[in-house]
Amino acid sequence: QITLKESGPMLVKPTQTLTLTCTFSGFSLTTTGVGVGWVRQPPGKALEWLALIYWNDEKRYSPSLESRITITKDTSKNQVVLTMTNMDPVDAATYFCAHRPPGNYVFDFWGQGTLVTVSS
């Protein structure tokens, strides 16, 4: 049974760096083809794809945010970390992490999401 859960601050100040952790179980990020990604959703708005890290440490980023975000993994802890620098109020959103199965550009299991507010 695959589960994922996001954790991190609910509130960050403008210009600060956001660090979110996705802790997962039920799969290994050392299995060929597996990935973990991040998606965000501002209140009342659409899903936005952010980043993906693969089992082999390859990474993909949204071009519009690539200069500000970094995705890393710690396979020993079953965790994936997303950092986003220079936070702005427009970055306020619910941030989801999700499991990417081998051989498919799909997210089949999602975390519950964590709401991040950006305010001074």
Next chain:
Amino acid sequence: QSMLTQPPSLSTAPGQKVTISCSGSSSNIGTYYVSWYQQFPGTAPKLLIYENNKRPSGIPDRFSGSKSGTSATLGITGLQTGDEADYYCGTWDRSLSAGVFGGGTKLTVL
């Protein structure tokens, strides 16, 4: 602005059928499989359709997917009030080397 275009909203009656379109380009839908997600307010998206037309275990056959060229469609038959949700299409984009989602369609069943 999303790379994939969906109608912002659709409304239909219980028991009817609805189709939700997702239009893209040769760099995304034209090349890769399309998936569909259902999202209720305050919850995470749920995978409904993957590889254009496959349903994960537990998804009823009232939900179907298809793809033609650079467009994809989600079909829902026998609509129920419990199907009221937001629906998103998603795929990969070769030019961006990143995933993309549609802008979402809010489905109302009344």
